[in-house]
Amino acid sequence: MKRVIALGAAGLATIVAIGVAVGAAGAAGGTPVLPDVIEEVPSHLQIQNTQQRQWLRFTTTHINIGAGNLQIRGGGQISPCDIDGIHYEQCTVATQEILDASGNVVDTQPAGVALFHPEHNHWHQSAVAEFKITASPTPTAPPVNGIEGEKITFCFVDVEFAGFGDKVVGADKKGKPRTYFECNGDFQGLASGWADSYHQSTPLQELDVTGLPSGVYYLTHLADPDDHWRESNETNNFTWVKFELSRTGANPEVTVLDHSPCVPSVICGFGGNP
Numbered sequence: 001m002k003r004v005i006a007l008g009a010a011g012l013a014t015i016v017a018i019g020v021a022v023g024a025a026g027a028a029g030g031t032p033v034l035p036d037v038i039e040e041v042p043s044h045l046q047i048q049n050t051q052q053r054q055w056l057r058f059t060t061t062h063i064n065i066g067a068g069n070l071q072i073r074g075g076g077q078i079s080p081c082d083i084d085g086i087h088y089e090q091c092t093v094a095t096q097e098i099l100d101a102s103g104n105v106v107d108t109q110p111a112g113v114a115l116f117h118p119e120h121n122h123w124h125q126s127a128v129a130e131f132k133i134t135a136s137p138t139p140t141a142p143p144v145n146g147i148e149g150e151k152i153t154f155c156f157v158d159v160e161f162a163g164f165g166d167k168v169v170g171a172d173k174k175g176k177p178r179t180y181f182e183c184n185g186d187f188q189g190l191a192s193g194w195a196d197s198y199h200q201s202t203p204l205q206e207l208d209v210t211g212l213p214s215g216v217y218y219l220t221h222l223a224d225p226d227d228h229w230r231e232s233n234e235t236n237n238f239t240w241v242k243f244e245l246s247r248t249g250a251n252p253e254v255t256v257l258d259h260s261p262c263v264p265s266v267i268c269g270f271g272g273n274p
C-alpha cells in the first residue's frame, strides 16, 4: 500500500518549492559515501491488555552499518499535513543529504516528510519502518490482523555505538563520532556505526492483536518501506520474528519460536535479546 501524504493546501506550494531548491543545490563534489540502515530482529515480545484491547509490544533498533551517515534536513517551512490518515499540525519536507568522505553534501534526494509528533513531543521522519503481523516471512505478505501495513514514524538520533555487524561494540568507534543529538525538525540523522533503540514500552511499539486467533504468526519489520533513502545496500531492510499466540489461559501469551538469520549484516541482541 502506498503511503498517502496530504500537506495543507496553503503550505504545499511553498514547501514543494523549498524542496526543489534544496534538491537543486547539491550536485558537484566527491564520491558519495552511503548509509545502510538495517533493523535488528524485534525483541521483548509481550502482550499488553488495556481497555479491552490486546497489544503485541516489541523492542526495535535501527542500526546504520553503512560507511556513511544517514543525514536528513527539514525544509524550514512548516504546514499541517495528513499521513496515513493521521493529521499533524506541523510538518515540513525532508531531504536526505548524501555526503562524501569529508562530510560535504554531494547530492540530495526527497525523503518524505518530517512531522512534530505530539505523543513523543519531538520531530519524526515519515515511513521509517513498517510493522506487520503476517502468516509468512516476506515483506509483501498481507497482514493477518486486518491492520494494513502500519508505517511507523520515528526520530533519528545517535543513541548507542553498535559497531558493524559483529557486535564488537566499540571496536570501530574511533573515527565514527556521535553526530546527531536531537529530534528536531531541521536536522536529524543516524551516523555510521550508531544505533537508535525503541523499547517496547514506547508508544507505537505495538500492534493490535485483539481477536487474532491462537496460532503461529510472523512479526515483520521493514526499514524504509517507501525507499526514501539512498543506501549502499537496499536489500537488507527486512527482519522477522516467528511467534506463537496462545489463548488457553485467561490472558493471551506469546512465545518466540524463531527469527530471521543474524547474518553479518543483521545484528541480533544488540538493543535487546531476541
Ligand SMILES: [Cu+2]
Residues within 6 Å of the ligand: 117, 120, 122, 123, 124, 154, 155
Ligand atoms: Cu519519537
